[in-house]
Amino acid sequence: MPKQNTVFKDAYNRCLRLLVVGESLPSEPELCSLLGVSRTTVRSILSQMVESGLIEWNKRSKAVQRPPSRADYFPEHETSSLSDMIERTFMKRILMGGAEPGMQINELELAREIGVGTTSVREFLIRFSRFGLIEKRPNSHWVLKGFTRQFAEELTDVREMFELKSAAAFAGLPADDPAWVELESLRRAHVEVLADIDSRYLEFSELDDRLHRLIQQASGNRFIIDFYDIIAIVFHYHYQWNKANARERNGKAILEHLDYIEALKTRRPEAVEAACRLHLSSARQSLMQSLSTVA
Amino acid sequence: MPKQNTVFKDAYNRCLRLLVVGESLPSEPELCSLLGVSRTTVRSILSQMVESGLIEWNKRSKAVQRPPSRADYFPEHETSSLSDMIERTFMKRILMGGAEPGMQINELELAREIGVGTTSVREFLIRFSRFGLIEKRPNSHWVLKGFTRQFAEELTDVREMFELKSAAAFAGLPADDPAWVELESLRRAHVEVLADIDSRYLEFSELDDRLHRLIQQASGNRFIIDFYDIIAIVFHYHYQWNKANARERNGKAILEHLDYIEALKTRRPEAVEAACRLHLSSARQSLMQSLSTVA
DNA sequence: GAGCTGCACATTATCGACAAAGAACACGGA
DNA sequence: TCCGTGTTCTTTGTCGATAATGTGCAGCTC
Structure with a gap:
């Protein structure tokens, strides 16, 4: 076909x-x-x-x-594209199933397992390689580098560098930039979810994604913006299969977001930086903690 | 075949x-x-x-x-791999030939022009997309975003962020780290080329690549290290077809490198940062200048 | 017994083919 | 005159097939 x-x-x-x-x-x-x-x-x-x-x-x-x-x-x-299917299956394998670093990845085997042609798998792996979790040996197999504590640290290090820069840029946005409107609408969405946190805490993921993307956007730098894709995919799949303490974790994060948003609205660089650091270090900590319970 | x-x-x-x-x-x-x-x-x-x-x-x-x-x-x-050939042809087209931003890229056309199958071109484009110069519209064409002044600025912004971090990490490397040996050998290579700069100034590119890669390596962060690939490919092709003032530019850069290396050897953070900033801002300036002569 | 060779097999890189999806063009009705 | 439709053509996404390249095992040689 x-x-x-x-x-x-x-x-x-x-x-x-x-x-x-x-x-x-x-x-x-x-x-x-x-x-x-x-x-x-x-x-x-x-x-x-x-x-x-x-x-x-x-x-x-x-x-x-x-x-x-x-x-x-x-x-x-039947409505999700081939590459989405491959992505899901693959992420499941490397984030859940025993996926020791150093393991080899076999295109043919993966393709057969998922029931698609090798070309699709190949293209997926190439696209996926930019996330730093796998690496190709030319003319030979791919090597899984593993979703390890080390990986999470490298990821969050860069994330913090980038987001501090973006947040500063955001604070400097002109008052009539549409981002401020979007920020306010996001703030309200946060308040709404918070009001009914016990039943809606799972909606945090989406809020998180929207807020951080909005902030990265302000950097005006395609590398910073693109990098957020890595964060997003990692957090998305990781927390999707690892919901321990999700209720508590998300509630705390929403409060941090609200502080962060308020800080942005003051447009005072020091306030922005402080709130940004606080939230990011807390996000880093949750990620690290959830990693130790898994691996 | x-x-x-x-x-x-x-x-x-x-x-x-x-x-x-x-x-x-x-x-x-x-x-x-x-x-x-x-x-x-x-x-x-x-x-x-x-x-x-x-x-x-x-x-x-x-x-x-x-x-x-x-x-x-x-x-x-006959000895260079298909993807290298595609890369060269493609870079030539977008860095030399009229490559206005917004132009559409046609896989089939490219493949025919280079004389290879579409699969190879496709895979190349996917790999290449991480450099931020092209972007895919699903189920449709690729869009060329262009090697513009804007691109160069975004690129160098991130480069400076990363290299400052790497240089600081380098200065903190233990005294017995093999990187110090490599650094000394690189220093000597710089001195040698400098001694005969008039006939050997083209060797600077390689020295540049080696020095910066060595420094990025010290960050221990795969995202920082991988990012240097983008810098490398851009500089490689750009200066390969744009040799105006190469002799003078490279001579100056070698001197900056030597200062930078000396600063690293002192292991004093402020000295390292100063030398790093100096060299990077000079590199940025040359790139911007050469861009205005082209586009 | 350690390393080399001979051999059989597995996997990758690349191609052409073809259905799905997109794009261009000319005609016709409001 | 402009927008919608009918039609045709182009391009993309995916597959299976095949030569190049890599990998594992058994026996041989020093």
């Missing part, structure tokens, strides 16, 4: 939610921007919807015939 | 230089480590040498029959 039609399936599912019985779907170009795909894909979706009796389609008119049912949706697992 | 035998050809050429008439080549495993290839490749080389009448091969004896001639060598251009 040359290419997965996951783009189609995912867009189809999202398009199902746009159906309102009695109304007509918007024009093709409009659907394109709504769904974020090309017209070719939109037209495939419309054709499929005609087949399923969901709509009648004649030129400009796309009249909705019936509401979508559970069965109209494609199964969720 | 499934795979280029460039490893074979390159190793063969290097092996030719080991031939001494009347003597025998060493054992297969020894040749392996000498040439940095596997036994399979060594045996292919030996077979080929038998075919060419260069040696007689019987088990452990590999008696050299005649000295290699010019014609025995494979042409140089």
Whole structure:
């Protein structure tokens, strides 16, 4: 199979939610921007919807015939791209399963295990190598360097360097920069989650990602911004499978975030630096602690 | 053609230089480590040498029959790997040819132009993307972000952050660390080139690379060390095609390096930082200047 | 018994092929 | 005149196949 039609399936599912019985779907170009795909894909979706009796389609008119049912949706697992699947499987292996540093990684074996071609695995590994967890021996295998305490230290060292710089840049942003609006909206989101922390503490991850990305953005430096991808993927997968003390940890972090946000709003460099250092050292500490319980 | 035998050809050429008439080549495993290839490749080389009448091969004896001639060598251009070729062609295009930011990069076109399969080009682009000069639109083309003044500034900003940290770590290295020996040998190499600067100023690039890599190494941080690859490739190609004032620029830089090395040897943090800053700001300036003459 | 060779096998690098997804163009209706 | 549609063409993502290269094992030689 040359290419997965996951783009189609995912867009189809999202398009199902746009159906309102009695109304007509918007024009093709409009659907394109709504769904974020090309017209070719939109037209495939419309054709499929005609087949399923969901709509009648004649030129400009796309009249909705019936509401979508559970069965109209494609199964969720068919909607994620190949590389996402590979990423998940791979991360699971190296963060959970026994993944001693120095272990060899075999493209062919990985491909067979996941049930995809070698090319996809290869390209994934190349992309993934920039995260510093694996390394290639040319004409030979990849070597796993391991998600070790050492790795976590190197990662957080750079993170702190970068974020201090970004935070300082953020504080220096002109008053009419849209980032301030976004910051305020993030602050409110934090307060909301905090108010119901016992049942919503898992939403912290997303807040964390948004806040830190917003701050890195202020650096205006693509290397700093790109580096955050490494942080994000590591934290994402690590905490996804390691939820010990998550409730307590996240509650504390939200409070730190709020302090951090307040400090940014004062635009006083010393206040920003202090809050930034405090939060980062606390994040480092949680990561290190959770590492010792695993490895 | 499934795979280029460039490893074979390159190793063969290097092996030719080991031939001494009347003597025998060493054992297969020894040749392996000498040439940095596997036994399979060594045996292919030996077979080929038998075919060419260069040696007689019987088990452990590999008696050299005649000295290699010019014609025995494979042409140089056949000895570099596919990805090196792609890299060179690509860098030439984006650093020399009109490469306006925002331009689209077409995998297929690139592949045809270079005369390789799309897979190789694709993998190269993925690897190359970490340098921040291109960016992928999924399911669509790559976008060239351009080797602009902006890029150079972002690059050098991070470089300065990292190198200051590395230099400080270097100064703190224990007295018996092998890096000190290497540093001294590098210092002597600088002095030698400086003594004959008019004819040897082109050797500066290599000295530069060695010195900075040695310093980054001291950070013990893979992200810092890996980042230097970006610096290296940019400087390598940029100055390779832009030799204006090279003689003067390199002479000045060598003097700065010598100061920098002396400062490191004092192991006094302030002296190290001062010399480091001085050299880096001068390097930044040359890069910016050479950029304005080009773009 | 330590290291070398001979051999068989495993894995990587590269290609061409093909379906999915994107992009360009001309026509036609408001 | 402008936007939407119908159509066609280009490019990407993924696969299986194949030569180059690397790796492991058994027996041989010093």
